[in-house]
Amino acid sequence: MSKYHDIAVKILSDIGGKDNVINVNHCATRLRIQYKDKNNIDDNDISKIEGVAGTVLREDEYQIVIGTDVGNVYNEFSKLIGDVSGQKKSRTEFTWKHLGQVVIDFISGTFVPILGVLVAAGLVSAVLNIGVSFFGLSTKSGSYTILDGIYEAGYYFLPLYLGYSAAKKLNMNPMMGAFLGATLVYKTIDSAKGLEFLGLSVPQIQYNTSVIPILLGVLFMKLIDIGIDKITPKSIKFFTKPLITMLIVVPVTLLWLGPLGFQIGTIIANALSFINLKLGWVSVGLMGA
Structure with a gap:
């Protein structure tokens, strides 16, 4: 088994098992787990797991800071818990603070997965400008057309990327x-x-x-x-x-x-x-x- 599998197994055990997991996703560096009961989470033990850089316990969500390897840990963790779509948490009392947390979580969870696309498109645009300004790249050449296509596609189809990411965030x-x-x-x-x-x-x-x-x-x-x-x-x-x-x-x-x-x-x-x-x-x- 890989080290990512071992990390995922330890996290799942210390978070209270599959029955305490409502949903899981990740951002650029953190594994984000929506839980049922925070009393089942052993934050101290999770903080000591090799590969875990820190933890943040929020209302309805437990964040585990892993770093750039978070995608690998997420994949292993997802395999362990399987389908948890039927898991539900008892309704909590409404507060404006909670609403703000939900909105921020939705926005960040939607945008983080597509940041790579936007960054890549922006950098390709920079490469184009450098090529035209300093290396004589013709705007009528096939090379320019292809690179410009990469840049334009990165932003032109932004609603498509956001639609995919937002729906995934909402468990659709x-x-x-x-x-x-x-x-x-x-x-x-x-x-x-x-x-x-x-x-x-x-x-x-x-x-x-x-x-x-x-x-x-x-x-x-x-x-x-x-x-x-x-x-x-x-x-x-x-x-x-x-x-x-x-x-x-x-x-x-x-x-x-x-x-x-x-x-x-x-x-x-x-x-x-x-x-x-x-x-x-x-x-x-x-x-x-």
């Missing part, structure tokens, strides 16, 4: 989230003018490179997913669930959630631009924080 089939993102950026829908659905006018929105519209769409998809899962017979669920989901979620996203998300994104962008132009020292402080 991630391909459904990607499907929604792909629909938003499809050539006959993205920035389409004069589009209508069942007599309702669809606002003209540019979805490629957008962020908030797809996040709102996937959150709505989660609600629909829960409802359809309860009422659809198992014998036909494989076919009808994705069909009904898309027939409901896509129109609602295009008609209302997408435009709302676009407006929210515009407000945030304008606010950040204002802070940067008028209150530069504040933006420096925010970046430093």
Whole structure:
């Protein structure tokens, strides 16, 4: 067995076993485990496991700092626990602090997996600029076209990547989230003018490179997913669930959630631009924080 398997076995034992695990995922350096009962977690023993750099116990989530090997430990841990989708935790009293933690966890859990794509695309753009400026790379050459394609694809299809990641974070089939993102950026829908659905006018929105519209769409998809899962017979669920989901979620996203998300994104962008132009020292402080 590998060292990652050994680490995963020890973590699972000290966290209270499979029955205490509701869900598990990871970010760039941390294994994130949603648990049932924190009293079953032996934080002291986990901190002493070789390969564990630290731990953070939060409400509903236990974070284990592992470093760049976290993906390998996650894979082994996932094999050990199998399917835990049926595990549920008793309802906790609502607090604004808890809501804030949930929102932050959703955003970070959605964006961290795609950071590699964005970083790679940005670096390819830098390589292109250097090639053109210092090495005579022609913008009409095949090499430029291919490299530019890598850069453009990294950002143009951002809704698709976010849809996949957000759906996975919400314990749905991630391909459904990607499907929604792909629909938003499809050539006959993205920035389409004069589009209508069942007599309702669809606002003209540019979805490629957008962020908030797809996040709102996937959150709505989660609600629909829960409802359809309860009422659809198992014998036909494989076919009808994705069909009904898309027939409901896509129109609602295009008609209302997408435009709302676009407006929210515009407000945030304008606010950040204002802070940067008028209150530069504040933006420096925010970046430093």
